[in-house]
Amino acid sequence: MSTSVAEPAQRRQVLGALARLQARRYARHPVFVVAVLLVLLGIFQAVTAPDADNGGEWDATLSFVIWLGLSGVIVGYRLTVTEDKAIDLLPSAPTNQAVRTQALFIACLVPVLATVALMALYGLANLAVPETSAAPFHLRPDTGEIGWPDYLASVLEAPVSAFGGAALGVVVARWARVTGAGVLAVILLFLVEVIALGAGEGAVGDALWARLLVNLMPYRYWAFQGAGDGVYTTMAPGSAVGHIVYAIALCGLAVTAGILKGATGTLRTSWIRTGAILFGIAAVSYLWAVFG
C-alpha cells in the first residue's frame, strides 16, 4: 500500500517542500554541526600551522570525507529512523514512502553543499597563506603534477563521498531494521576503507589486486608517495575520472535501493530498470578506474 499516484506536478511540489524540511533537519543535526566544526578546525590548523612532516600539505579531500562523509552515514540513518517513529501514522497520509525517501536523499545534498563551501573557504584561506598551497588536493594541475581532469575528479571525491555517506545512512535505515545499524555501517565502512587505502599505498599499490581493491571503494585518494618519503608527488595508477564516475554510480545505486524499499507496481519496475543501468555504469567505470 505504498506507491504514489498523485499528479506529477503536485508530487513535485510536495517533494520540494518535504526536501526543504528534511534539509533543515539535516543541517541542524548535532552530528553534522560537529563534523562541520571539526573541518573548520582542520582548515584553521592547516592554514596557521602546516604539517611539516607532510611537506606542509593537508589533503582537504580526505579530511572532508572522514568528517562529512562518515558522519553523513549517521545523520542519514538517524533522520530516516527517527522519521519512522511515526510509522503507524505515516502510511495514512497521501504522500507515500517513496516520496519521503526521495526527500531524504535530496536532503543528503546538505553535506555536499557544506563540502563545496568549506573547500572554497580552504582555497581562499590558502590564497592568503600561499605556503600551504596544496589546497584542496596534494597534486597541482598548474605545476604539471596532474592533469586537470584527474585533478577535478580527485577533488570531486569529497562532495560525492559526502552525498554517498548520507545516502548510505538512509539506505541502511530503510533496509536494516536493527538497533545500531547506522553505527555498525560507519565502523565497517571505515575499516574497509582503511584496509583498502592502505593496500593502495606505496609499492604495494602497483599490484593488480591492490588496484582492484582500492578502486572498489566508494572513496579513494590519488596522491601517491612514489618514493615512500612522505611527500605526495605522483598520481596513483588508474583513472581518477573513471573512479569518480564509479562513485557517482554507487550513489545512484544507493538512491535506487532506498526508493525500492516499499515501492510497488510501475514505480518498482522503473527503479529496477534504473538500478540495472547504474549497475552497468558502475561496472564499466570501475574497470576504467583500475585499468585507465
Added chain:
Amino acid sequence: MIRTVHLSEVVQHYGSACALDAVSLSLTPGVTGLLGPNGAGKTSLLRVLATVQEPVSGTVSLLGLDASDERDRTSIRRRLGYVPQELGFPRGFTAFGFVEYMAVLKEWVDAERRRAEVRRVLALVGLGSVATTKVTKLSGGMRRRLGLAQALLGSPEMLLLDEPTTGLDPEQRAAFRALLLDVGRNATLVVSTHQTEDVAAVCDRVVVLDDGKAVFDGPVPEFVGHATGRVWVGDAPDGSALAHRRTASGRYRHVGSPPAGSEVIAPDVEDAYLLLVNAAQEVTR
C-alpha cells in the same frame, strides 16, 4: 443519510490469530464509538479504515471510493485524519514543526496557507502556546492533543481516533469531548476507546467488537436499552451477577439477571457493554 464507510466481510489475520472475522459495517457522518476488550480487533479495524493496512479479504469502501484501488486510496487519504494508538514522533521537531511536517505529507504545498492551517489546528487543541516547544518536552496529554492536531489538518471528512483520551486529565478530556462533538457534526468520526463515558458523552452510535466480530452495531440509546431491567444495586457484591463494580456511593452495581426483590436501576453505557461482553464470553465458555 450518505453512507461514508462500508465494510463487507472484512477479514484480517496476524499469522494464525484472527483480528477481524468477517466484519461488515456501514457508517454515516456522526460520531461512532468503537468498544471492545483488548485484542478484540478495534485497532485492526481502525488501521483498515485508515488505509494503513489492507485486509486479507472483504471489501472496504470509504467516502464512496474503493480502498483496494491505488488511486482511490490516495484520494481517501487526502480526506481522512488518523490518530494511531501508539503515536511516535520524529526526533528534533517542535510541536509546530511536527504538525507542519504532517501538513506537507498531506500535500499542503503553499507555505503560507500551510502555516496558517498548522496554527489553526494547534489552537483548536489548545497547544498554540507551546508551538515552539520540542515535542520531547511535552507531557503525555499534550502529545495526544498534538496527534489530534495533525489529524484535524484540513478538516477531514473522516476522522479515526484510536484511544484518543488515554493520558488526558478530566479537564482535558472534557475539552476533548467538546471538540469531538464539534468535529462530528460535519465528519464521520470513529473513536476507539475503553472509556464508556466517552461513548456516552459524544457518540451517536456504538460498535462493539469481541474476538474480531462485531457483536453490536447501532445507536447508543438502543445499546443501552438492551440492559434495561438487567442492572441492579446492592450493598454487597452479588455472585449471581455477570459483572459488578463498586460505585462512588459505596454500593455495588450489578449487571445480569437481577435476583428477586433487588433494586433495579437505569443502565448506562458501561452496564450495557459489560452485559454484552460478559454474556458473549459466557456463551463462548
